[in-house]
Amino acid sequence: MSEHLFHIPVMGTGHSIDSPIRVGPYGIDSVISIVDDLLVEKIRKYYCDKFDYDYTNISRNAEDGRARRITAYLDTVQEIVQEKFSDIRNQPFFEKNDKSKYFEMLPDSSTLKEKYNKLTNTEKGSLRDRLAVELSRLMKPGSIDVNIMAKVDKLNYTKDDIPMSDEFSDASAALRGYARSKVSSSLILSAGFNPRLYNYITEFKDFYRDKAGAIKKRIILKVSDFRSALIQGKYLAKKGLEVFEYRIESGLNCGGHAFPSDGHLLPSLLREFREKKDQLVKAVQPLVEDYYEKHAGGFSEDWEITEPRLTVQGGIGVSGEAERLLKDFGMDATGWGSPFLLVPEATTVDKPTRRLLKNAGEKQLYLSGVSPLGVPFNNVRNTGSEQWHQERIEKGKPGSPCPKGFLKSNTEFTEQPICTASTQYQLLKLDQIARSEMAEEEKEQKREKVLNKACLCDHLGNGALINLGILAEHRAPQSICPGPNLAYYDGEYTLRQMVDHIYGCIDSIATEGRPHMFAKEITLYVDYVEELAEQPDDPVNIKKLKKIQTNLEEGMEYCLEIAQDTPYQDENLASIPETVSRQRERLTTILDRLEGRVAVEA
Template sequence: MQTTNHTFSIPVMGTGHSIDSPIRVAPYGISSVISIVDDLLIEKIRKFYCRKLDLPYNNIARNAEDGRAKRITAYLDLVQEIVQDKFEKIKNQPFFEENDKAKYFELLPKGSMPRRMYDRLLETDAGKVRDKLACELSRLMRPGSIDVNIMAKVDGLNYEKNGTPMSAEFSDANAALRGYANSKLSSSLVLSAGFNPRLYNYITEFKDFYRDATGKIKKKIILKVSDFRSALIQGKYLAKKGLEVYEYRIESGLNCGGHAFASDGYLLPSLLKEFREKRDMLSKTVRPLVEKFYEDEGAGFSEEWEIMEPRLTVQGGIGTSGEAQRLLDDFGMDATGWGSPFLMVPEATTVDKTTRKLLENAKEQDLYLSGVSPLGVPFNNVRNTGSEAWHQERIEKGKPGSPCPKGFLEANTEFTEQPICTASNQYQLLKLDQINQMDKDEAEKENMRQKVLDKACLCDHLGNGALIDLGILKEHRAPQAICPGPNIAWFDRTYSLREMVDHIYGRGESLVSSKRPHMFAKEMVMYVDYLEDLAEQADGNKGELRKLTKFRKNLEKGIEYCLKIADSESYKGENLASISQTAAEQKNRIVEIFKKIEEK
């Protein structure tokens, strides 16, 4: 797998919004990530592209043997075929014309070697030197990587028609992994949402994740992590099995899209500082374990194999070229991930027009950390989506919850032997009846009811925007959910791919207002908000108090580090002044929060 010349990538966004992003951007050398959680959505997208491009299509039925894995393999192979075809057509275009080949090179960062060569080409007179330079430039072109994402903890067991549990290889995560492993792709598997030993052990079944005779790895592993300790533990666990981590993808716990996995008060700058200072441990600690594995296997570990230390990348709330540059230069990151802003780029993502208009008009107060996820994990959301309206209508009709058409998030066994989803109609009716019979005051019961009714059908609704955008489903038949980070409030219209990439690299006028708070300032506020919620829920026991005190200590230490950053020289477009102002406000808020705790 070739590394890209770009210093950013497009992360996974929901189950549907980046479902075909590689088809859109990989021919231009930009890497992106597809979610392979929803194989039923994937099958519909595969059918759409086969029909659109007049390619053969054979339906893989829902009840087909190993259907989940086969659907994923078939789609990924199709994406590879489409991307390669589009890329070759661009590669074969002539230079010195306003075409996609010019766009490919003009999108590259100014400092990259191919971009410098391209600029030199444009200044070179016709002749053998220019022809040789043009030939070399075409040879250097590479498509972006077609990466896939598996949420490690979304790994429900499946059942035969008679109710007998199927073997572990047919669990949701394992089947998705098998679908990717059997594909023709040479790319990366992004593992997110926690550590799953069963899934990690299953990776060892597939040779593409190991070095071949030349030392190359066809399918690489990327771990999305929230702290250094977790990265090291998981890296060592995999290394003992001979599996190497190609990249650690660090994400802000709260200032991100989708599910929010909050840390114990560790702000992103503090986490990045630790990664920067201990980076060599990720390779020095792990390499001997990998070498031992190959020695034990008999083939041995060749000294001729090229061993690179794992890449470090970061994502979550980045909004200006200056913020990205600080992450690259000051913290030594190899690349950045830009998610939510690309929801406003129709050339890159599938978002229906109604939802995109909702995002265009969304203000900071419309973006919130919600309780809609059946996983019980806070979920970044925006108010007034089609999904929200659909659920409210069902509540008013006395039919709360969803019929649960896909069941990927079935995990609750409170009322049933087989797991069901907390967003399902079945669960919500049972839970509401239980609450109604409780010996509690009405206000407390109403609060409990609301938490039950908040749960939404993310399995189905997160993919509907793609189906509407591609014309597969009509809007009235497909309630749309979307999961932007709060950063989206500052991107208030649709943009071309060129506009967004130029913004990322600081070329031309910024797409966001100079008043936009720095990403570090925004994260501060979100963590103090989160601390306040924890404090309100606490019942005052000593264990909870210790937890809150630890959270406060880490948070205050992080704020002090942010203040040091605020005193440094700013990069282009950085609103460092907002960090100092926000820090003062949030430190006062923390004092007030703990005063209330003491009063309790």
């Protein structure tokens, strides 16, 4: 387990694609997306060339190619991380080098940091030599974790259009690729519950305890509420699979795809996890032990049983907010994503896009409808992808040729699924709209929604290819998915600067006046309510809005209680009461207006 109190979450398909290579040698955990196996193969070739490793291409049409490409890449990453880490570990102490950087970036609470400080204060001699040997031995690289969006699980076909078996679906093949790799790390399952995929995990022994009770590949569930965590944890436990960590994420104050709840604010969710944490062991552990008794020769009394870790991510921006999450809510660690998009040492972002992010304010960062999945997607205005799509619209060729097809899911016009961001779909849909009898204003609204879809599965990886010099900028439209929190960072930072900022070792690098993460989330949810309220009136939508309002009101009350506490370092608790007052009034106005409109129409 890492000595650090934070991890770097997955960011798009490409922006954290090689983050373990960049930060893993310093003991920092980070997460790779393995959605795009074609991107993974290009990055593997780049690094094999760079480190003079043997490379044999795994072609697009190779048998079980998706799984094999993922395995090959992860094994390459493992080899590189270990090589770079060994180089650091073998460096001498008492010099300004990467070894001193490794230890100095650790949090003060780390036992390793304490030993390092003791070493630096010890005079030359046999004791110092023994301390140095011990410290070097205790060093560990960061974990090479991977992310699979569980429900992005397209079924595939042979060249002859014959459906392939379930094990060749996108998510199952990605899982197999990870399971067969050499890495010992964590699999993060996100974006919903997929029983077919969860059942497939049982095929791989690395997810189970060995004779010594160790698990080589751990399971982390990204969850949005306690009920979901418990249901999924029990489902896996019945199969003998243990959840190492529940990773709680804000529904809206995050990067990438957003999964808004029914108005349940993050503080309320965290309070429930804190109060019911013991259930995640009491309700789950007996199921695990029962499985081992029936299927694996018993659960040894010598095996260590640990509570699952609880971590949180989404909009954390200053050290004081992280400290509150760790101390007041009992979280074991925090996830810091979007700020690392401005750290070239940690992420692969092309220079034009990084410049765009540095200059982006609140109005440039927005929740968009560009995702073909039909899920809200955090975006920034004026990306290369946006410009590319607009140019195609103006030429009468909207949409994308769909070079990868990972997000194919629509069967409105075709027997086999196609992507709503594809040229094929958009031309068919635009023609349908044109021939319909709806009013011109309504037609225009529907056309806008169709043309808004973007080719994410290709464009989200292009920034990495440009950054590494694999593709030229003009040949690779770039998309990126920062969270709203990025509006409060306006520079480019070193890894050391960002880590010191996270631990409060330097003056905050977030811009002055940044609202508290809890205050920002309240505003984002009222924005979401306003958007829902503008949709066509129907009883289901109105009922949902009332439910969201109730939950938001309860959450805001709890935020006001938190605001009365003594703030931690750089924590802007004063922004919470101001935000609650303003957003309560706004929420009431939105719903009163909606009810008035419904009454008139009735």
